[in-house]
Amino acid sequence: MNPRVLQIPGSMIRNVAAKKRPSSIDLGLGEPSLPPNPEHFAYAMAAIAKNGIKYTPNAGDHELREAIARYYHYPDMHRAANVCVTAGSQEAMYVALKTLLDPAQDELLIVEPAFPAYTKMAALEGVGVRCVAMQEERDFAFDADRIAAAIGEHTRAIVLCSPCNPTARVFGQEQAQRLVHALERRKGRPVWVIHDEIYREQTFVENAAYFAEIYPHTIVTNSLSKSNALTGLRLGWILAPHEFIEQAVKTHAWVTSCADTFAQYVARHVFMQLEGVREHAPWYREQCAGVTAALHASGLRFVAPEGSFYAAVRLPSGVSSLDAATTLIEEHDVLAIPGSAFGAVFESWLRLSWVSPLERIREGVARIAAYYATLPSRA
Amino acid sequence: MNPRVLQIPGSMIRNVAAKKRPSSIDLGLGEPSLPPNPEHFAYAMAAIAKNGIKYTPNAGDHELREAIARYYHYPDMHRAANVCVTAGSQEAMYVALKTLLDPAQDELLIVEPAFPAYTKMAALEGVGVRCVAMQEERDFAFDADRIAAAIGEHTRAIVLCSPCNPTARVFGQEQAQRLVHALERRKGRPVWVIHDEIYREQTFVENAAYFAEIYPHTIVTNSLSKSNALTGLRLGWILAPHEFIEQAVKTHAWVTSCADTFAQYVARHVFMQLEGVREHAPWYREQCAGVTAALHASGLRFVAPEGSFYAAVRLPSGVSSLDAATTLIEEHDVLAIPGSAFGAVFESWLRLSWVSPLERIREGVARIAAYYATLPSRA
Numbered sequence: 001m002n003p004r005v006l007q008i009p010g011s012m013i014r015n016v017a018a019k020k021r022p023s024s025i026d027l028g029l030g031e032p033s034l035p036p037n038p039e040h041f042a043y044a045m046a047a048i049a050k051n052g053i054k055y056t057p058n059a060g061d062h063e064l065r066e067a068i069a070r071y072y073h074y075p076d077m078h079r080a081a082n083v084c085v086t087a088g089s090q091e092a093m094y095v096a097l098k099t100l101l102d103p104a105q106d107e108l109l110i111v112e113p114a115f116p117a118y119t120k121m122a123a124l125e126g127v128g129v130r131c132v133a134m135q136e137e138r139d140f141a142f143d144a145d146r147i148a149a150a151i152g153e154h155t156r157a158i159v160l161c162s163p164c165n166p167t168a169r170v171f172g173q174e175q176a177q178r179l180v181h182a183l184e185r186r187k188g189r190p191v192w193v194i195h196d197e198i199y200r201e202q203t204f205v206e207n208a209a210y211f212a213e214i215y216p217h218t219i220v221t222n223s224l225s226k227s228n229a230l231t232g233l234r235l236g237w238i239l240a241p242h243e244f245i246e247q248a249v250k251t252h253a254w255v256t257s258c259a260d261t262f263a264q265y266v267a268r269h270v271f272m273q274l275e276g277v278r279e280h281a282p283w284y285r286e287q288c289a290g291v292t293a294a295l296h297a298s299g300l301r302f303v304a305p306e307g308s309f310y311a312a313v314r315l316p317s318g319v320s321s322l323d324a325a326t327t328l329i330e331e332h333d334v335l336a337i338p339g340s341a342f343g344a345v346f347e348s349w350l351r352l353s354w355v356s357p358l359e360r361i362r363e364g365v366a367r368i369a370a371y372y373a374t375l376p377s378r379a
Numbered sequence: 380m381n382p383r384v385l386q387i388p389g390s391m392i393r394n395v396a397a398k399k400r401p402s403s404i405d406l407g408l409g410e411p412s413l414p415p416n417p418e419h420f421a422y423a424m425a426a427i428a429k430n431g432i433k434y435t436p437n438a439g440d441h442e443l444r445e446a447i448a449r450y451y452h453y454p455d456m457h458r459a460a461n462v463c464v465t466a467g468s469q470e471a472m473y474v475a476l477k478t479l480l481d482p483a484q485d486e487l488l489i490v491e492p493a494f495p496a497y498t499k500m501a502a503l504e505g506v507g508v509r510c511v512a513m514q515e516e517r518d519f520a521f522d523a524d525r526i527a528a529a530i531g532e533h534t535r536a537i538v539l540c541s542p543c544n545p546t547a548r549v550f551g552q553e554q555a556q557r558l559v560h561a562l563e564r565r566k567g568r569p570v571w572v573i574h575d576e577i578y579r580e581q582t583f584v585e586n587a588a589y590f591a592e593i594y595p596h597t598i599v600t601n602s603l604s605k606s607n608a609l610t611g612l613r614l615g616w617i618l619a620p621h622e623f624i625e626q627a628v629k630t631h632a633w634v635t636s637c638a639d640t641f642a643q644y645v646a647r648h649v650f651m652q653l654e655g656v657r658e659h660a661p662w663y664r665e666q667c668a669g670v671t672a673a674l675h676a677s678g679l680r681f682v683a684p685e686g687s688f689y690a691a692v693r694l695p696s697g698v699s700s701l702d703a704a705t706t707l708i709e710e711h712d713v714l715a716i717p718g719s720a721f722g723a724v725f726e727s728w729l730r731l732s733w734v735s736p737l738e739r740i741r742e743g744v745a746r747i748a749a750y751y752a753t754l755p756s757r758a
Contacts, residue, residue, distance in 0.1 A: 001478060001479055001623075002479065002480060002626075005477070005478050005626050005630050006626060008629050008633070010629075031433060031434055035431050036427075036431055036432055038428060041424060041428075045424060048420060049420075052415055052608065052611075053610065053612050054611050055610045056611065087470075087613065087635045087639070090633070090635055091466075091634060091635045091636075094633065094634050094635070100380055102381050103381070117633060124477075124630065124633055229431065229432075230432055231432065231433055232432035232434050232435065232637075232639065232640030233432050233639060233641065234466065234635065234636070234637070234638065234639045234640075244380075247380055250384055250389075253390070254387070254500050255473050256467060256473070256634075256635065257467055257470075257613070258613070259613065260466070260611065260612060260613045260641075260642060261613075262612065262641060263639060263641070
């Protein structure tokens with residue numbers, strides 16, 4: 001078999017999550033707990049009843065592509081030709097990396113802590129990877145100078161997720177401008193920014209940066225999974241300069257042919273609403289305030305969430321995050337994700353998600369604090 | 380960008396199909412014209428209303444995997460662990476090829492005439508390809524000895540589509556046994572058979588071979604697209620030995636994560652019915668008889684369809700299939716697909732599909748015969 005596939009280990013996140021019981025407090029889950037809006041489905045059902053469920057063009061339904069481009073309205077990316085509709089943001093990222101990077105010469109720079117998919121996808125494609133870690137002592141704030149300094153001769157793209165899974169930090173406008181200036185000062189082939197915007201509608205700060213607004217060599221990936229509680233729908237997209245989309249559509253055509261037509265009708269209905277992709281945003285804002293208060297009250301060291309639906313919580317020094325997560329689920333019935341899944345720099349942290357009811361989250365946080373109290377204190 | 384993506388040309392089939400007008404007789408379309416059964420959608424909608432639309436496990440919903448494995452009941456492939464649910468049979472084939480083949484040493488043997496995706500996918504992965512053409516003078520019958528003779532030192536897998544797109548031939552049991560014997564006599568690493576079964580429920584002969592029944596190194600790809608008129612649903616699967624599925628699930632997990640949950644509910648309902656995947660089979664059998672009669676009456680040379688919903692029709696000697704298809708759509712308002720899209724051996728042929736109403740097909744065939752009559756006759 002393909003040695004690149006054989007070498008990929010199983011998912012640490014799924015291994016820990018598999019220990020969950022019906023009674024467990026779930027602070028591990030990476031998907032919304034809200035029910036999706038049934039009106040979107042009703043629209044799609046009516047469309048299917050009328051039209052059947054035929055293939056769309058490879059790049060996606062033209063009206064949907066137009067609606068997506070118009071909604072985000074990034075400079076030079078506001079037309080249907082700037083959009084490729086995909087089977088979720090996972091395929092969007094996979095197709096973007098595969099289309100952009102030449103395994104023979106290009107290297108991908110990953111800003112850590114990071115969602116593990118980027119590294120795994122690069123490994124699958126035989127693309128070299130370099131990682132640049134944001135600093136623990138600065139609560140993993142995005143640091144333009146560190147990222148720029150990590151760019152090597154072969155770096156062809158930087159992939160980053162903002163709002164960030166797992167740190168819940170947001171790339172601010174000032175730092176983004178610094179990074180763009182550094183990229184623009186470079187000679188030779190441009191270095192692309194791949195901005196994973198999947199938590200865009202869970203942003204709780206005012207100065208969030210969108211690279212597509214300020215840097216022409218930007219590729220955006222996104223989906224309806226987190227914004228509209230539609231994880232299982234598998235409807236995502238790539239937004240990029242049209243020369244890039246033209247090539248990405250070819251990759252996408254041979255990987256999955258086209259996205260699900262039913263899902264594309266659902267998405268059309270979402271984008272028909274004035275604030276369709278923001279329909280759950282107020283709930284997350286409220287939930288974030290409650291979780292932040294609970295974490296403050298707990299006495300745990302944590303990074304205050306600026307976006308996404310996660311919170312990073314520090315472990316006592318010297319405790320392995322996998323051991324801690326294992327003990328927490330086995331002995332305290334709380335599911336939390338070990339930081340080491342997101343890069344070595346996150347080894348002393350747990351990633352908590354906060355999509356469960358607030359009462360349950362408070363109880364979970366209290367149990368984590370109680371567990372910490374049982375550990376021998378180390379300087 | 381990735382040179383493997385840049386080098387892939389646009390689709391010849393889509394270029395010709397783009398010339399279609401509302402008035403055109405469509406003998407090009409590669410998807411069913413029947414409406415899908417609304418009961419499957421009603422079931423899925425009820426399930427979504429109750430459960431939302433969460434991620435399924437990467438490999439797919441367990442009950443669906445079990446239902447698929449049980450339905451086909453291939454030896455040593457009849458358990459959930461033998462199934463990976465994918466975003467259509469396109470992703471099934473892509474994941475199968477990517478998981479199995481090591482670009483550094485393996486070669487794929489493609490039985491031609493063939494659906495163009497196999498070559499394109501191999502090119503995208505940097506996997507070497509060898510083609511073996513079935514013989515025009517034998518009406519492209521599957522020929523085990525020719526295939527076996529074409530196996531080279533590096534051949535790791537043979538990919539074939541039976542019932543065949545575009546020839547409409549079916550691999551018979553006797554020929555399949557001959558091929559399996561030849562494969563079993565070989566020393567060294569086994570050569571795998573990848574059997575694209577997407578037209579399985581459009582089989583009109585009694586002795587169709589299923590490689591998974593007779594050869595343990597078989598990987599099957601299939602979907603509900605053609606059997607149930609659900610092309611836009613993007614619901615397919617890989618059926619294979621569980622050691623292979625284990626690796627394929629890893630590839631699938633990083634390419635698309637998991638298949639659409641709504642589509643998986645639709646599929647569960649299809650497989651709950653006694654003859655769910657065969658619900659349209661009688662229509663195709665009747666349609667096939669009508670088309671075969673029309674082709675006989677036309678005086679055209681054609682290959683009598685044994686399966687799929689295509690018919691291969693010979694062009695007068697010396698006429699390029701792309702020129703013929705272009706003239707047919709531009710001057711006679713009939714869409715047919717040029718044979719050259721499926722390999723050089725099919726250059727003197729057109730692929731007609733017969734999912735339009737019989738009256739329209741008869742008219743289309745008559746127009747093709749009239750066009751042929753205008754061409755200078757050549758020996």
